[in-house]
Amino acid sequence: MKKMLAFVLALMLLLGTAAIGHAEETETFTWWIARGEDTSYYDNYSENPVLQYLLQQPYAGKKLNLEFWQGISGSEKENFNNMLSTGDLADIIDLNYSDYTAATLYEDGYIIDMTPYVEKYMPNYMKLLAENPAVNEFAWSYVGDEKKILFLTNCMLSEPFEGYCYRRDWIAKYGTHPVTGEAFTWSVDENGIWTDDVVFPCGKTDPYYISDWEWMFEIFTRAMADLGITDGYCISLYYHGVMGVGDLYSGFGGGTPWWYRDENGNAAYGGTSDVMRTYLQCMNTWWNKGWLDKSFAQRSGDMFYVIDSKSVHQGKVGMWQGRQSEIGGGMDIDTPWTDGIMVYGAPQPINDVYGPAEHQNKEPNAYYFKPEMTIGMAITPKAEEKDLAVLFAFLDSMYDPDTANFGHNGFSREMMTEMPDDTPWKQMYLKFGLEDGLWDENNGDPIYTQNVDVLLGNAMKMNRITKGFPYDVRQTLEARSALLQHSMDLWVLYETSATIPENVDYLISPKDTSRKSKIDMNQQTYQHKGGTPYEKHHHRRNLSEAHGMGAAQPCSCPPRGRGRHRAFEKRRRAAAA
16 A cells, blocks of 8 residues: 555656646547446536546546546436437446447447557556456457457456345344253443353354254244244345345255356356255245245245345344344344344355255355456447547556556645645535545555545545556545454455356357347246245256257356355454454
């Protein structure tokens, strides 16, 4: 981080000299982004303070001006498709809301082949690809037998926004030590910090196994009976009965109930596997014991992280997939069912109860986690009428580690001190009470100097446009509790090595994409018809044979968790210790 500070402060000195005046000619490009920031901060992304600052310096000898076309929140995909249908294209377009692969867009003339420009004007990007095989594998599209760079990857340090949550207060108040049978003790100090002496059957202070979960469910059942909760339940499920990305399912032997990457690197299908049989044995048991929400299949309008949010926030549910904001005691709404509530996070569980030995005691290897590499932006033919060297020089700066760090983090306390008060970017920070910037040094890591609202923090960083890996950056809120940090570490405790990247379609040809779409439709139809998974417990049918999909094919997609930042990995291992 000291290197980043030196970089930005040196740039400040440059921008304070007359040298910048030599770059009088300006090249303007338009850029379609899916959405801007909250308009209470600024109306258009061109007003972003970090972006404004970076655009003060020349690129390839010229000043660069960026005009942003912003999609409408909730209608991003429609807005993107309208842009294609009218042919009124921006010079640069965000592909994350495209229904079409980059190869299809290229063949239809909507985007250009960026390969020669990237190789000539983007040494930082080429260095990133050379040093990170997983990124390199993701960065190329296939058009016939040719590999082309049709988009730039957007690399980020992701932190989980959701994961399994449970009522720790119920465990402490209604549970007993699994060995001694003694009641647990707990307390809350004057600062609201909860402490307890809860121990799970695994012998640890967090629930790692299915046996730990079932022990909790017995306690939740007692708690609900004592509190007079007649319409509550122990754990909520996604309305399919299983998460397509893995999650709970993955702990029963690995993989996902849909397509995943097996231990040999081949594409495999889990919907008709023995792992699915073992998972369904467990779900059958939970269903028969009354631990599941009897109406789960009717909640098709709920996202997986807000299932039956009303019952959860009324305090009637023992365990659910929730968000960061629900960790701790903040859900206490002064009602008998939420009085003294304390919510902890839990990792994906390891099956140690059901099925054969080969499906037990295996770490989960697939669950929902925001990918660190996503489809970024592409260039349209409209931009070819302009000086592309200027644009690509700027884009390459986004893959310089120091600039990328700056984009991910915004201005620090020291940067704010060094900046003249009359600069528009400093004025914007001051307008929103950020006189100390967004972060400060903390033993080499950036840490927010105050409790910054997420929307404000995003608006004061460069959050909406493509940029490279934050090589040395880990962001934590000073106000983030140790409990929240620990819960987040547990949510991503295991590697998602079986997960195929969400945007894999961008790596394959239009012909293969069409074939894959038909296969996906067949497997989804197969799994969703005929009632819930519990009613289909003994229904075994070979999907590959039924729909002619053939044998498993090699999958060269990188595991989604392998590139996780080293600081994040350090916390992950510490949580597992």
